[in-house]
Each structure stands twice: as structure tokens, then as C-alpha cells.
Amino acid sequence: MSKLKGKRIGLLAAVVLVVVLVGSLVFGWTYHEYQSKTKNSLKNIKSAHVMRWGVKSDTRLFGLISPKTGQSEGFDIDMARTVTKQIAKDQGTKIKPEFTPVTTSSKIQLIKNNQVDAVAASMTITPERAKIVDFSNPYFPAGQSILVKKNSGIKNIQQLNNPKSTIIGVMGTMAMETTKKFAPKAKLIAMPDNSQAFSALQSGQGDAMTTDNAILYGFCQQSKDVAVIGGTFTNQPYGLAMDKGQTDLQKAVNRALKEIRADGTYDRLIKKWFGNIPGLDWRELTK
Amino acid sequence: MIKILTDNWSTIITGFEFTILSSIVGLLGSLILGTVFALMEMAPNKFLKFIGTAFVEFFRNIPLLVITLFFYVVVSHAVKINGFWAGTIALILYTSSFVAECIRGGVNSVDPGQMEGARSNGLTYTQAMIHIVLPQGFKLAIPSLGNQFINLVKNSSILSFVAGLDLMYQANVISGANLDPFNTYIVIGIFYLLLTGPLSVFMNHLENRLR
Numbered sequence: 001m002s003k004l005k006g007k008r009i010g011l012l013a014a015v016v017l018v019v020v021l022v023g024s025l026v027f028g029w030t031y032h033e034y035q036s037k038t039k040n041s042l043k044n045i046k047s048a049h050v051m052r053w054g055v056k057s058d059t060r061l062f063g064l065i066s067p068k069t070g071q072s073e074g075f076d077i078d079m080a081r082t083v084t085k086q087i088a089k090d091q092g093t094k095i096k097p098e099f100t101p102v103t104t105s106s107k108i109q110l111i112k113n114n115q116v117d118a119v120a121a122s123m124t125i126t127p128e129r130a131k132i133v134d135f136s137n138p139y140f141p142a143g144q145s146i147l148v149k150k151n152s153g154i155k156n157i158q159q160l161n162n163p164k165s166t167i168i169g170v171m172g173t174m175a176m177e178t179t180k181k182f183a184p185k186a187k188l189i190a191m192p193d194n195s196q197a198f199s200a201l202q203s204g205q206g207d208a209m210t211t212d213n214a215i216l217y218g219f220c221q222q223s224k225d226v227a228v229i230g231g232t233f234t235n236q237p238y239g240l241a242m243d244k245g246q247t248d249l250q251k252a253v254n255r256a257l258k259e260i261r262a263d264g265t266y267d268r269l270i271k272k273w274f275g276n277i278p279g280l281d282w283r284e285l286t287k
Numbered sequence: 288m289i290k291i292l293t294d295n296w297s298t299i300i301t302g303f304e305f306t307i308l309s310s311i312v313g314l315l316g317s318l319i320l321g322t323v324f325a326l327m328e329m330a331p332n333k334f335l336k337f338i339g340t341a342f343v344e345f346f347r348n349i350p351l352l353v354i355t356l357f358f359y360v361v362v363s364h365a366v367k368i369n370g371f372w373a374g375t376i377a378l379i380l381y382t383s384s385f386v387a388e389c390i391r392g393g394v395n396s397v398d399p400g401q402m403e404g405a406r407s408n409g410l411t412y413t414q415a416m417i418h419i420v421l422p423q424g425f426k427l428a429i430p431s432l433g434n435q436f437i438n439l440v441k442n443s444s445i446l447s448f449v450a451g452l453d454l455m456y457q458a459n460v461i462s463g464a465n466l467d468p469f470n471t472y473i474v475i476g477i478f479y480l481l482l483t484g485p486l487s488v489f490m491n492h493l494e495n496r497l498r
Contacts, residue, residue, distance in 0.1 A: 105459055109468050132466050168450075172463030189370065189450035190460060196448070203363045205370070205450075 041117045042248040051087070051095050053080040054102035054116035058195045060218030061273050062122045065101075072099055075273040076120040079139060082265055083120075083240070086256035103193055105172035108133060111243050118242040118253065122215060124174045125239040134246060135239035136253045139266075141285055143232030144175050145213035147198075149225055152207060156230035160186045160208055168197045168206035175211045178234050201226070212236065217277045288470045295461045302457030303478055309375045309443045309453060310482065314436055316379035321386025326421075328391055331412060339387070346384035351445050354381055359449040370449035382439045389435060393428025394420055426497050433490030437483050444479075454478055 045051045055072050056063030063074040071077075081097050088095040100116050107119045111133055124142065125135045146167075148154045160167055161183040169176040171190040179188055189206060191197040198219050201209040209216070216228045240257075242249050260266050267286050274282040292299070327339025346354065358373035368376075397420050405415035447455035458475040462468035 105463055105468070108466055128464075129466060171459050176460075176463065190456070190463075191450060192448055192459070199360050200450070203360045204367070205359070205363060 039114060039243070039246075040248060041242060041246040042252055045087075045095060045117055045249070046091060046093055049094050049096060050098050051080075051084045051118070052098045052100060052116045053077075053084075054107050054110050054119040054121055055080060055099050056103075056121045056194075057101035058103075058193045059122055059215055060222060061214060061277075062218070063101075063120075064218075072101060075140070075269060076122060078269050078272070079240075080118075080120040082260050082269065083253060083256045086259055087252050090252065090255060090259075103172075104170055105192070107241070111241060114243070117249065118240055120240050122212060122238055123241055124212070124236040126174055126236075129241070132244060133241045134244055134250045135241055136250060137257055138237035138239055139257055140214070140238040142212040142214050142236055142238050144178055144210060144234040144236060145216055145228050145232050146208045146210045146230060147201065147216040147219055147226055147228050148208045149201070150227050151225070154208060154229065157182050157208075157210075157233065162186065165208070166206035168200050168209045170194055170197050170211050173211055174236055178236075179210050182233060212238075214274070217274075221277060288474060291461065291465065291467070291470055291474050294465070295457075298457050298461060299454070299474070299478065301452065302454040302475075305371060305446070305451065306440070306443050306453040306455075306479075307482065309371065309378065309446060309451070310440045312375050313378040313382060313439050313443065316375075317382035317386050317435075317439065318432075320379060320383035322390055322421075324383060324387040325390035325394065326416065328387060329394060329416075343384045343387050346380050347388070351377060351381045351442055352448060355445050355449055370451040371446060371453075373449050374443070374446035374451040374453075378439065378443060378445065382435060382442070385435050385438075386432065389428045389431040390421075390424060392431065393426070394424030396427050397423045429490065429494050429497060433487065433494065436490065437487055440483050440486060441479065 055076050056074070057065045057072050059074065061074055062076045063072045065071070066073045077099065080099070084095050084097040100110065102110055102116070102119060102121050107121050107123065108129070110116045111119055125138060146157055154160065162185050165186040167179055167183060167186050167188050169179060169188060169190050171192050176188065176190060191200050194211065194215055197209050200206060213228060213232050219226060220228055240253055242253070270285050271282050274285055324339045324342050327335045328343060330336050330339065354377035355374050358368060358377055359370060362368055363373065401423065402415055402420050405419040406412070410419070443453055444455035446453040447459055450456060454475055458471055462471040465471065
């Protein structure tokens with residue numbers, strides 16, 4: 001008798017568990033939809049006096065955790081700061097920027113989950129992404145390139161177009177897709193972030209690492225035995241991203257971008273971060 | 288969700304295969320290695336005991352990710368080792384330290400009279416251990432071993448950090464392309480359930496049958 005009872009309780013518990021699981025899934029989903037329909041990021045930013053930015057923490061020059069302060073530092077962060085300041089000025093209120101570290105693969109999800117208002121994370125504007133998030137006007141003219149060890153003898157990406165070569169990319173970047181076009185025969189492996197891709201290159205897991213030139217230049221600055229070769233083979237400017245449908249915020253960001261370009265702040269930031277990189281003329285970037 | 292399945296079927300299946308392969312290799316490897324180290328831990332010989340304990344305490348107390356990256360980034364300078372094997376070797380070492388503890392626990396809960404009886408019947412320590420005590424200890428260790436094996440399958444997602452082509456890696460690749468991580472991870476979660484579900488049913492069955 002008691003065994004039968006035990007079985008019944010077990011069955012009941014299983015049913016309850018399934019109901020709870022399915023229920024929370026459905027609830028989570030509908031809440032998510034509801035939230036994305038009713039939110040107005042610009043209004044929230046103005047009332048909270050805080051603008052939450054998603055930034056990189058592993059990308060030299062753009063967003064890299066500084067061991068001294070424990071904060072991310074880089075062009076993206078300065079850009080986010082300046083844009084926030086400009087928006088605050090335009091809106092006639094005080095807004096503080098706040099930074100959350102994001103990875104290449106998590107940045108869109110964080111926007112969608114409303115954990116950040118906007119993302120400044122060396123993010124290429126692509127038509128696929130533009131279906132899901134809204135981009136500002138381009139703020140940085142990037143292009144894809146490859147990084148190799150200096151003693152590898154590789155001169156361009158065509159040399160890697162054979163099944164023996166391995167190219168290391170970063171998970172969730174456009175570079176993964178474009179590499180398939182330029183070197184379709186090469187083996188392609190994806191690492192979770194830039195610094196891991198770089199250590200994979202250094203430990204000989206692949207022959208070349210590919211991503212945007214500006215990021216690769218950051219690694220050249222860090223290590224003397226690697227070089228960016230063959231120039232850029234794509235034109236993929238970066239944009240600041242915010243959630244789809246946040247037109248007010250998008251307009252405010254674009255206005256701020258235009259203003260900081262006009263008053264020379266933009267050129268100053270570019271010079272600050274890209275002024276002393278061998279093989280790169282910062283004036284090219286401000287065009 | 289169906290669309291994710293149909294669009295990426297071959298990618299998901301590749302990932303599924305690598306996860307299964309890594310899990311099977313990991314399961315066998317950690318079972319063998321774990322048993323060896325459990326025996327060493329319990330050995331009367333001081334030196335063997337020290338090695339066994341040191342191994343278990345070392346690998347039990349550092350994160351799996353650290354071991355994996357050590358093989359992927361550091362060891363690969365000397366020996367060419369790809370992401371899949373770096374992850375799988377790390378998985379074996381890490382899991383075997385837990386398996387060793389499970390087996391040691393099982394053997395310790397065998398009545399000491401078994402060992403004494405076997406020894407007084409003229410068996411050496413090694414013979415008594417292997418033929419009499421260890422099989423009984425194994426039986427007692429099965430429930431906790433089941434836990435470790437399920438953990439092993441789930442931990443194989445560590446391969447995704449070192450481009451090990453497993454399910455989790457493919458999930459990251461797919462969600463990077465379709466920009467729909469929500470549904471992609473649900474699909475991948477279901478595939479993991481397809482692996483761990485039957486495994487846990489099997490372990491329960493084994494537990495009941497041997498009791």
C-alpha cells in the first residue's frame with residue numbers, strides 16, 4: 001500500500017515539475033515579448049540618469065580590462081563615454097555611463113534581455129544583425145585582415161586556401177562567415193574570444209588568426225613575433241547597437257555622433273588610441 | 288525551433304557525434320584511471336598511496352577549464368594536440384579523480400571481514416583486493432558513479448572553449464550565425480537530454496539489478 005502511495009507521489013511530483021518547467025518557459029517568453037514591446041530606452045536612460053553600455057573586456061585598443069583600475073579601457077569605452085556626455089548635453093540632463101563586459105557572442109542577447117541599453121563592442125554592421133538590433137551610423141571604419149606568426153612565411157590569405165591550413169576565428173564574428181568565401185578550403189575553428197584566439201595562434205593551433213584589422217593591430221602592439229599581412233579584404237565598419245525599435249535612442253546617438261565628429265572630439269579619440277601603431281596611419285581612419 | 292533543426296541538422300549531428308565520442312572515451316578512460324588511482328590511494332605501500340592521493344587531490348581541486356586550457360595552450364607547444372583531445376584528456380583526468388573517490392568510498396564501506404576472511408584463506412592483499420573486495424566496492428559505488436558519468440557528459444561542453452567541435456561549440460556557432468541563441472540553446476539542451484536521460488535510466492537499472 002505504502003509503496004503504491006510512494007509511486008503516486010513520485011508521479012505527481014514529476015507532473016508538477018514538468019508543469020513548472022513549461023510554465024516558467026512560457027512565462028519567461030511572454031514577459032520578454034511584453035517588455036520589448038513597451039520599453040523606450042531613451043526615456044529609461046533619462047529617468048535613471050544612467051546609460052548602460054555593453055563593452056569588450058578582452059580587446060586591446062577597443063575595450064580591455066586595465067589591471068590598474070579593473071575597468072575596461074579603450075576606444076569603444078571612450079566613444080561610449082563621449083556619446084553619453086553628448087546625449088546628456090542634447091537632452092539637457094545628467095547621464096552617467098555604466099559599463100558591462102560583453103563577449104562577441106553574448107552582446108546581442110544582453111541587448112535583447114534589456115541588461116544593457118546599447119553596445120559599443122567593435123561590432124560590425126551587417127544586414128543579418130540589423131534585422132535584430134538597430135545600428136547607429138558607422139563610428140569606425142574596420143576591415144577584415146589576417147594575423148600570422150612572422151616566421152610562418154605566409155603572405156596573404158590565398159596561401160591559406162588549402163585543406164592543410166587552419167584559420168582561427170572568433171565565435172560569432174562576421175569574419176567567420178567571410179573567411180569561408182576567401183579561403184573556402186581551409187579548416188576554420190572558432191574560439192570564444194579574441195585573447196583565446198590569439199593564444200591559440202601562439203600555441204600553434206592554427207596558421208593564422210582572422211578578425212578586424214584594428215583588433216589584430218592591437219595584438220601586434222602586444223607581441224613582436226606576429227604581423228598583420230595582406231591588407232584588408234573587406235570593408236566592415238563598426239556601429240553602436242541598440243535594441244530593435246528604439247528609434248528615439250538611435251536618433252539621439254546618431255545626433256551625438258555627428259556632433260562629436262564636428263567638434264573634433266572624434267579625431268582626438270582616434271589619435272589617442274590609433275596614433276602610434278606601426279603600419280597604420282590614424283588619419284586614414286577619420287575620413 | 289524546427290527551423291533551427293532543419294537548417295543546421297548536419298552541424299548539430301556533427302556536434303552530437305563529437306560529444307558522444309568524447310563522453311565514451313572519457314567514461315572508459317576515467318573509469319580505468321579512476322580505479323587505478325583508487326587502488327593506489329588504498330594501497331598499503333606508502334609511496335603508491337602518496338601518488339594516488341596527490342593525483343586525486345590535485346585534479347579534484349582545480350577547475351576543469353584550467354586543465355583543458357593547459358593542454359590546449361601550453362602542452363600543445365611541445366606535442367601537437369587539437370581542441371577535441373585537449374578537452375577529452377582534461378575530462379578524463381578531472382573525472383577520474385572523482386571516480387577514484389567514489390570507488391574508494393565504495394570499497395571502504397565493504398565489511399572489513401571480507402578482506403580478513405580472504406587473507407586468512409591464503410590470498411595475498413592484491414588478490415583479495417581484486418577478486419573479493421573491489422567487485423563488492425564497485426557495486427556499492429554505482430549510484431555515485433552514475434552521478435559522475437552524467438556530470439562527465441555535461442562537462443564535455445568544456446570542449447566548446449577550445450574549438451572541440453562538440454554540441455556546445457556547434458550551438459555557439461549556430462547562434463552566432465542565426466543570432467537566435469534563445470531557441471538554439473533550447474534545441475541543444477534537448478540533445479544533451481537525449482544523452483543524459485538514457486544514461487541515468489541505465490544507471491538506475493544497473494543499481495536496482497545489482498542490489
